[in-house]
Amino acid sequence: xxxxxxxxxxxxxxxxxxxxxxxxxxxxxxxxxxxxxxxxxxxxxxxxxxxxxxxxxxxxxxxxxxxxxxxxxxxxxxxxxxxxxxxxxxxxxxxxxxxxxxxxxxxxxxxxxxxxxxxxxxxxxxxxxxxxxxxxxxxxxxxxxxxxxxxxxxxxxxxxxxxxxxxxxxxxxxxxxxxxxxxxxxxxxxxxxxxxxxxxxxxxxxxxxxxxxxxxxxxxxxxxxxxxxxxxxxxxxxxx
Numbered sequence: 001x002x003x004x005x006x007x008x009x010x011x012x013x014x015x016x017x018x019x020x021x022x023x024x025x026x027x028x029x030x031x032x033x034x035x036x037x038x039x040x041x042x043x044x045x046x047x048x049x050x051x052x053x054x055x056x057x058x059x060x061x062x063x064x065x066x067x068x069x070x071x072x073x074x075x076x077x078x079x080x081x082x083x084x085x086x087x088x089x090x091x092x093x094x095x096x097x098x099x100x101x102x103x104x105x106x107x108x109x110x111x112x113x114x115x116x117x118x119x120x121x122x123x124x125x126x127x128x129x130x131x132x133x134x135x136x137x138x139x140x141x142x143x144x145x146x147x148x149x150x151x152x153x154x155x156x157x158x159x160x161x162x163x164x165x166x167x168x169x170x171x172x173x174x175x176x177x178x179x180x181x182x183x184x185x186x187x188x189x190x191x192x193x194x195x196x197x198x199x200x201x202x203x204x205x206x207x208x209x210x211x212x213x214x215x216x217x218x219x220x221x222x223x224x225x226x227x228x229x230x231x232x233x234x235x236x237x238x239x240x
Contacts, residue, residue, distance in 0.1 A: 001050060001054075003047065003175050003176075003177075003237035003238070003239065004047065004050045004051050004054055004175060004237065005054075006237060007173060007175055007235050007236065007237030008037070008051060008054060008055070008173060008175070008232075008235070008237075009054050009058065011231060011232050011235070012028075012032070012055075012058045012232060013058070013061070015028055015231070015232070016028060016058065016061050016062055016065055017065070019065060020069070021069065022066055022069055022070060025062050025065050025066050025069070026066075028062060029059065029062045029081075031230075031232070032055065032058060032059055032062070032082060033059075033081040033082055033083075033086070034086075035055070035086060035172050035173065035232065035233075036086050036087075036088065036169070036170065036171045036172050036173070037051055037055075037086060037087050037088070037171060037172065037173045037174075037175060038087075038088045038089070038090075038168065038169060038171035038173070038174050038175075039087075039088070039089045039090075039174070039175055039176035040089075040090045040136040040168060040174065040176060040178070040215060040218070040219070041090070041091060041136060041176050041177065041178040041179060041215060042089030042090060042091050042096065042097075042100050042131070042176060043091055043093070043096045043099075043100070043177070044096050044099035044100050044103055045089060045096075045099065045100030045101075045103035045104055045131075046103070047175050047176050047177065048087045048089055048100065048103070048104060048107075048175075049103045049104065049106070049107045051087065051175060052082075052084060052087060052104060052107040052108070052111065053107055053110070053111055053114075055082045055086075056080060056082055056111040056114075056115060056117075057115070058082075059080060059081070059082050060115050079117070079118060080111070080112075080115070080117040080118075080119050083108075083125065084104040084105070084107070084108055084125045084127060084130075085125060085127070085130060087104060087130060088130045088131070088169045088171060089130065089131045089132070090131075090132050090133075090134060090136040090166055090168065091131075091133060091136075092133070092134070092135055092136070093133065094133040096133075097131045097132065097133045100131050101127040101128075101130075101131050104125070104127060105124050105125065105127075108121065108125070109121045130169075132166050133166075134166030135166065136166065136168065136215070136218075137198050137201065137202075137214055137215070137218065138197055138198060138201055168218070168222050171222070171223070172223075172224065172232070172233040172234070172235075173223075173232075173233065173234075173235050173236070173237075174219045174222065174223060174235075174236040174237075174238070175236070175237045175238070176215070176237075176238055176239070177238070177239040178211075178212045178214075178215035178216075178238060178239070178240075179211055179212060180210050180211055180212040180240070181210065181211040181212075182210060182211075183207060183208045183209060183210065183211075186211060198214060202214050202217050202218070204217070205217050210240070212238070212239075212240045213240070215238060216236075216238055216240065219236045219238060220236070223235070223236060
């Protein structure tokens with residue numbers, strides 16, 4: 001919550017609580033259902049689980065505000081439109097990716113129960129396009145920009161079934177707990193070829209920087225700008 005709360009919940013709560021018209025609240029609700037969140041080192045999906053839960057609560061808060069402002073006697077019932085398909089994850093561990101997809105379906109069921117949303121828990125969402133096993137740091141240079149947009153979702157495995165580089169999906173917000181490792185331990189732990197490759201790909205990151213700093217660098221380069229017109233995007237919350 002230190003990450004999700006400051007990166008997503010706080011700016012959204014401010015917008016929702018400051019809204020003074022139903023039109024504004026409905027616009028915020030639509031934007032919330034379009035918001036995309038990426039964890040590029042997602043493990044089993046814990047950060048995305050918390051984010052899904054909190055975004056469903058934000059959606060419920062929008063309905064509360066609509067009812068507070070509305071002059072109609074009939075209360076607006078919450079209908080959920082924030083879905084698990086707004087969340088994306090990348091991880092080097094294929095097992096972690098499979099667990100993350102299960103985690104998101106658990107989050108969906110618990111949100112339905114907590115908020116009493118008239119959503120059906122079944123069928124389960126197919127999240128194969130959202131959660132991908134691969135190396136999140138080294139971008140494949142074999143694809144041009146248009147191919148990147150079409151093909152980033154393709155699971156990329158080598159002949160031994162090991163994950164290879166994947167391209168990051170478009171995201172409004174990036175959160176997570178990327179792996180850390182001291183610079184002096186990188187070559188012994190990961191091998192000199194890999195370390196030389198990531199250092200070449202992120203030449204502006206100092207050689208003595210911790211491993212996790214590469215995720216900070218790439219997240220910064222990947223995100224859209226945070227603007228006055230859309231202040232909820234272009235935000236990153238990463239543990240370092």
